Amino acid sequence: MTNADMSDVVVEQIRQAGAARRPLRIVGGNSKTFYGGADTADTVLSLAEHRGIIAYEPSELVITARAGTPLADINETLTEHRQMLGFEPPAFGTRATLGGTLACGFSGPRRPFAGSARDFMLGCRIVNGRAETLNFGGRVIKNVAGFDVSRLMVGALGTLGVLLEASLRVLPMPEAELTLAQSLAEDQALAAMNRLQGQSLPLSALSHHDGRLRVRLSGAETAVAAAAARIGGEILGDGPEYWHALREQALAFFAETGDLWRLSVSPAALLSALPGRQLLDWGGALRWLKTDAPAEAVHAAARAVGGHAVLWRGADKTAWLSAEPALAGLQSRLCAAFDPYGLFNPGRMPF
């Protein structure tokens, strides 16, 4: 693991870009460029060399690292202390950085049971579009001083500011983990998932695709065994490999060609009106949909059940996200409040 503080270089690049009104493309590990709108800036601001774990205190359940630190380094350090990033972020390759992970705000299968990327964000140091270095939040679990800018940075795709470092809450690794599988049709699986989530069980993931419901249990050895006996089903020997493949989108489902949509909806919502095939994650609250339906139909279907859709991988970058008109104005004002000269990742967010 290498260690380097490149803050001064980053700030100076942003200062010069601001003076010249020259937009920047913020780059971490180059693993997630497919996501979001088309970035129009051609000058690259690389965070990849700005790396290193700055503080890690296992008894505090908090880790602080520079934005360019590879996720792999963070996972390795946490594993040594039997701790983990509770939101199980997808890496999509070995080069993923902490900054890119938080800027995208993706969370893995454990999300409904442990929390999302933004839920684990405690504080950050950023550079805004005026080349000012700012600190928000902190390294303690409870902190309500000032507006919650650190959580706002999660999922903002770098358009509000460049993350220099972040402090995240971490979780202890469960003592035991077990995966169960059962053959069920989609609608039955959806009902089963919601039934399970309505009970006090040590659930840590629930997915369904290709006619199989999969249930992951995490906790004390005795608790996992008791819950498994109650739920029933076949015990999967390759559970860890399966959840890893789901998180990293390495399952065959994701390899098929065509537009891939990500729908965030209420966990029992029925979306049968849309053609195509879907994979259910997050106990039904996350739907991966392979469809040739037009973008407007997908956005409308998600909205009809109070949710949201984004085009994950697909041809038409302009359709990736549909913002409500009332929100679009507010979001662009907010963006201007952080980045008044429009330096950061122009085009990546749809406003």
Added chain:
Amino acid sequence: MTIASSFIRLCRQIVGDANVIADPALLRVYECDALAAYTQLPDLVVLPDSVEQIPAVLRLCHVHQIPVVARGAGTGLSGGALPVPGGIVLGLAKLNRILGVDPINRTATVQPGVRNLAISEAARPHGLYYPPDPSSQIACSIGGNIAENAGGVHCLKYGLTVHNVLQIKLATITGELLTLGGSGLDGAGYDLLALAIGSEGLLGVVVEATLRLLPTPPRVQVLLAAFATIEQAGAAVADIIGAGLIPAGLELMDNAAIRATEAFVHAGYPVEAAAILLCELDGQPEQVDADLARAEALLRAAGASEIRVAADAAQRQRFWAGRKAAFPAVGRIASDYYCMDGTIPRRHLAAVLAEIATLAERYGLSVVNVFHAGDGNLHPLILYDAGRPGDFDKAEALGGDILELCVRVGGTITGEHGVGHEKLPQMCVQFQAAELEQFHALKQAFDPDGLLNPGKAVPTLHRCAELGKMHVHGGRLPHPELERF
């Protein structure tokens, strides 16, 4: 400045005569929140009784440039709902309907004035509950909880308000209604939901919320561990968390708190102990059994002089009775007390408590400690006598010193009560000028004229300079071109 009678007439047209209070005697009720040391008589109180009236009132205030302070139940402890001169108080207590509980999707949709505890009561028949449980939960409103990002005993394991809200409807000062979040677990675009939670009524008024409900744990168990020194108790907290156990609650009471509550509720606490820890475990029975064995071993290894495991629900309640009655118990031994709220990294617990004792002695005041040890959230209760001239000023100064101590050890000036009016001076210690300016710019994106709860939560740089907390070069602030509110 007083509000023009023509404006009052327009308010009456929107909410009805009975829902507008202008009589000074009746306005008195609204002059402060639960931090009664700061008072300001409002010019007018407007009490909408339908959600649709809220955007209309806000639009009116925007047109007439009248400041608005939203108010839930007024249980805030930082003066967040303190009226501002020339402004109105928008009271939301009448909007107290639970709009629906969805047992399949495990959500509740409620109006802003619904009391926190009422949500869990409505969910109980479905085997569900709403986890965030501020100690004020029988009284405080969900709108106020969202504005303050309230926490409680159980937030170490179950998170703060921000972790348990799926969607809110937010009325802007121009009368627009925004839907932030959604029915799923995340939204699209910027996470405005996370930003709005904890924004202390400065960005908009929450008019509806959809909350996540969890299944009620079938088993709950509580341990009481006594320690001969505060250091041991503090170390035990770090040991438990470091070992990978996350209790549902982990609360610490020092000797003064043990004695005060024992005299009040007779919970059977060991009154000679320097500190006790209350450790609650919940969940599936097998999980609780396993956690209980580990917690007991960890507490013993940390040097606990006595460990009691509640034998039944009645004893469990007795263990908690003292903790829950701590505030009124302290109210019996001192004529007045001032409750502070700061968070520190857990490993500094013992050192910080010792430093608080030293500071208190210097001011000639007593401090009682009873707090959320599991998340390092301190609540020192500073005892004083409001009848003795200068005593409150001393308490306020001691409180300020304690918060600055929290910042010095890497913590923060507020873990759950918010900045409000109270902690503006300490904001100048925790944040630099550029950060405060960024907050102001952010606020402007929502509320360009600065009409929503002005002067709260984020101090102006002028104010920091006045307080001597921040150096402003030659009277010049960064970015003089930016308008300030």
